[in-house]
Amino acid sequence: MGCDLVETTAHPGARPEHAVWQGKVFSHSGEHEDYPDFIKSTGYGTGEGLCGWNCRHSFFPFFEALSSSAYTREKLQEYEDQTVQYNGETIKYYDATQMQRAAERQIGATKREFAGYDTRIKAADSEQLRSALNEQF
Structure with missing residues (x-):
């Protein structure tokens, strides 16, 4: 061209x-x-x-x-x-997107952690271990 x-x-x-x-x-x-x-x-x-x-x-x-x-x-x-309002504060749009992404990463990490607990509970071979894990979960 x-x-x-x-x-x-x-x-x-x-x-x-x-x-x-x-x-x-x-x-x-x-x-x-x-x-x-x-x-x-x-x-x-x-x-x-x-x-x-x-x-x-x-x-x-x-x-x-x-x-x-x-x-x-x-x-x-x-x-x-471009700005947005968040908790009564004016912040740059880019900063707001970064805060959102940080929250999304934290949600993902928490879901993975809970999935690990759930897997351990289901795989526990004794009721005592299952009970102990349920208390932590």
Whole structure:
């Protein structure tokens, strides 16, 4: 297709390291002097970078003089400034998502712990051991 330029997508709640490059145009080859190098700027191809671990960003071709940016500066700023109310406190949207993920991880850990107790109780070969485990559970 001969398109060297790409534009990254943008969304509210991007991790801080990704917010700096979301919604921007890059040179895929790194050779276009008017645009930053795509891979160096976004970390594309690494776990921490664009399309890596838990990254919701993507990218698409951008044709200079034909394409217009999908995101205005105002929209990108709106995404970055987005907040939520939690327990009477205003917090950044990204921080709220991290709190939610921490709660989800804790729920998963508790479920695994209880599943372990349940398995031990069911596998107990004596009523006395089963009773002792039930008390702990």
